[in-house]
Amino acid sequence: MTNTIAxxxxxxxxxxxxxxxxxxxxxxVEIISENPLAVIYKLFGRRFMHLNGGPGYTVNPSISFFxxxxxxEEVNTIWEKLVVNGKVLMPLNTYSWSTKYGWCADxxxxxxxxxxxHESSCKVMPNLMFTGKHAGKAQAAITLYTNIFKEAxxxxxxxxxxxxxxxxxxxxxxxxxxxxxxxGAMDSSADHSFHxxxxxxxxxxxxxxEEIDYYWNQLVENGAAGRCGWLKDQYGVSWQIVPSxxxxxxxxxxxxxxxxYAFLQMSKFVIADLExxxx
Numbered sequence: 505m506t507n508t509i510a511x512x513x514x515x516x517x518x519x520x521x522x523x524x525x526x527x528x529x530x531x532x533v534e535i536i537s538e539n540p541l542a543v544i545y546k547l548f549g550r551r552f553m554h555l556n557g558g559p560g561y562t563v564n565p566s567i568s569f570f571x572x573x574x575x576x577e578e579v580n581t582i583w584e585k586l587v588v589n590g591k592v593l594m595p596l597n598t599y600s601w602s603t604k605y606g607w608c609a610d611x612x613x614x615x616x617x618x619x620x621x622h623e624s625s626c627k628v629m630p631n632l633m634f635t636g637k638h639a640g641k642a643q644a645a646i647t648l649y650t651n652i653f654k655e656a657x658x659x660x661x662x663x664x665x666x667x668x669x670x671x672x673x674x675x676x677x678x679x680x681x682x683x684x685x686x687x688g689a690m691d692s693s694a695d696h697s698f699h700x701x702x703x704x705x706x707x708x709x710x711x712x713x714e715e716i717d718y719y720w721n722q723l724v725e726n727g728a729a730g731r732c733g734w735l736k737d738q739y740g741v742s743w744q745i746v747p748s749x750x751x752x753x754x755x756x757x758x759x760x761x762x763x764x765y766a767f768l769q770m771s772k773f774v775i776a777d778l779e780x781x782x783x
Contacts, residue, residue, distance in 0.1 A: 508551065508683070508708070508709045509551075509653075509682060509683050509685055509706055509707065509708055509709075510544075510551035510552060510553055510706070510707040510709070511550070511551070511552050511553070511630055511704065511705075511706060511707070512552075512553045512554075512555055512704070512705045512706070512707050512744060513552065513553070513554055513555070513563065513614060513703065513704055514555050514557045514560070514561045514563065514702060514703040514704070514705075515554055515555065515556055515557065515612065516556070516557070516558055516559045517556055517558075518556075518612060519541075519542060519543045519554035519555060519556045520538060520543050520554070522554055522612050522614075523535070523538075523543045523545055523554055525610075525611075525612075526547060528585065529582060529585045529586055530547060530548070530571075530582065532547055532548050532627075533545050533546070533547055534546040534547075536551075537751075537755070539754075540556065541555065541556055542554060542555050542556065547628050548626060548627035548628045549626060549627075550626050550628050550685065553707060557702075560702070561701050561702045561703035562613060562701075562703055563609075563612070563613040563614050563615070563703040563704060564613070564615075564698035564699075564701070564703065565593065565607075565609070565615045565633065565696075565698055566632070566633050566635060566696075566698050566699055566700045566701070566704075567615070567630055567631065567632055567633070567700065567704040568607065568615035568616060568617050568630070568631050568633070569614070569615065569616050569617070569628055569629065569630055569631065570616075570617045570619060570622055570624070570628070570629040570630075570631055570688060571616060571617070571618050571619065571622075571627065571628055572619060572621075572622040572623065572624055572627050572628075572629070573604070573618060573619065573620050573621075573622075575620070576603075576604050576620060579596070579604045579605075579606075579618050579619075579620050580596075582616075582618050583596050583606055583608070583618050586608050586610045586616055586618070587608050587610075588611065589610075589611035590608050590609050590610040590611050591608060591609045592606070592607075592608050593607040593608060593609065593615070594606055594607035594608075596618070601677075602619050602620055602621060602622065603620055603621070604619070604620035605617070605618065605619045605620065606618050617631065624659075624679060624686040624688075625681065625684065625685075625686050626685060626686050629679075629686045629687060629688055630687055630688065630704070630706075631687070631688035631689065631690065632645070632687065632688065632689045632690070632700070632741065633689075633690050633691075633692055633696075634675075634689065634690070634691045634692070634739065635691075635692050635693075635694070635696040635698065635699055636696065636699050638699070638700075638739050638740060639671075639674070639691050639692060639693045640671065640673075640674050640691050640693070641691070641739055642674070642675040642678060642689040642690060642691045643661065643675055643678070644739075645689065645737075645739045645741070646658060646661075646678060646680050646689055648737070648738075649680065649682055649687075650680055650682070652719070652722045652723065653682040653683055654683070655681070655682075655683050655684050656680070656681060656682045656683070657680065657681050658678070658679075658680045659678075659679040659680055659681060659686070660677070660678060660679045661675060661677075661678040662675070662676045662677045662678065663675055663676060664676050664691075670691065670692065670693055670694075671691070671693050674691035674692075674693065675689060675690055675691045676690060676691075677689075677690055678690065699740060700736075700739065700740035700741050700742065701740075701742070702730075702734065702742045704742070705734065705741075705742035705743060705744055706741070706742070706743050706744070707743075707744040707746055708743060708744065708745050708746065709746050709747075709748050709751075710745070710746070710747060710748065711747070711748050711749075712747075712775070713747075713774065713775045713776070716745050716747060716772065716773055716774075716775070717772075719743075719745045720735065720745045720772045723735055723737045723743050723745070724736075724737070725737075725738065726738035727739075727740075729771045729772065730742075730771065731768070731770070731771055732744075732767055732768060732770060732771075732773075733745050733746050733767070733770070733771075733772065733773045735772075745772070745773065746773060747773050747775050747778070749775060749778065749779070750763065750767065750773070750778065753778065753782060758782075759782040762781050762782045763778055763781060763782055765781065766778050766781035766782075
């Protein structure tokens with residue numbers, strides 16, 4: 505069963521501007537495609553999509569992005585650019601887990617954890633923080649995701665011990681891979697005002713209806729179906745299950761209007777209905 509997993513970030517009209525900003529910050533953005541609705545690119549080889557979705561959803565710290573820096577100079581350079589007109593959540597400093605680490609939200613609200621010496625199979629890695637009613641469920645979520653996706657494995661799990669600053673047994677830090685891409689996870693019982701929302705979602709692109717049905721049914725169980733291929737899993741994390749043919753239909757001026765009308769009527773994507781709509 506084949507798939508690719510991309511990360512989608514929701515913007516209010518600033519998708520392209522943000523992509524250009526990240527190229528200035530990291531110098532590693534490779535644009536794949538762009539249109540008024542979305543910009544698709546790779547950052548350090550990992551696929552991202554910026555969606556001009558309007559004012560509906562705001563990015564928050566529930567999903568942040570680790571950047572594994574190779575030197576203290578790289579940490580400082582990235583940090584100094586990201587914090588301009590942004591917000592510092594944890595100051596750039598020496599901590600028990602890293603000699604150089606900081607957490608900030610950039611001017612678009614996207615959260616970054618910049619860390620010297622952080623090891624993962626990709627230089628950029630999304631990190632999921634399980635808060636509120638989902639605090640303490642990070643390990644169950646990792647088990648769910650690694651059972652659903654092929655080429656998936658748990659790399660590391662570190663739990664809070666008695667006397668540490670969160671609930672004993674909660675995940676302090678974990679790393680797992682889906683489709684050979686690294687993800688991080690952690691629990692937090694603190695009284696946060698944020699939780700997972702549609703502002704950051706994960707896009708699973710597949711080739712067949714069988715694959716759409718598989719990922720949709722597995723991920724939506726005990727969650728909630730949305731529109732246009734979107735769903736929320738039982739932990740509130742948003743996913744988009746998308747057929748690869750959609751990209752071809754949307755980049756063809758002759759088929760794009762009909763394809764758009766068709767998928768706007770859908771919850772789960774149905775490839776046959778898309779194909780019939782553009783005939």
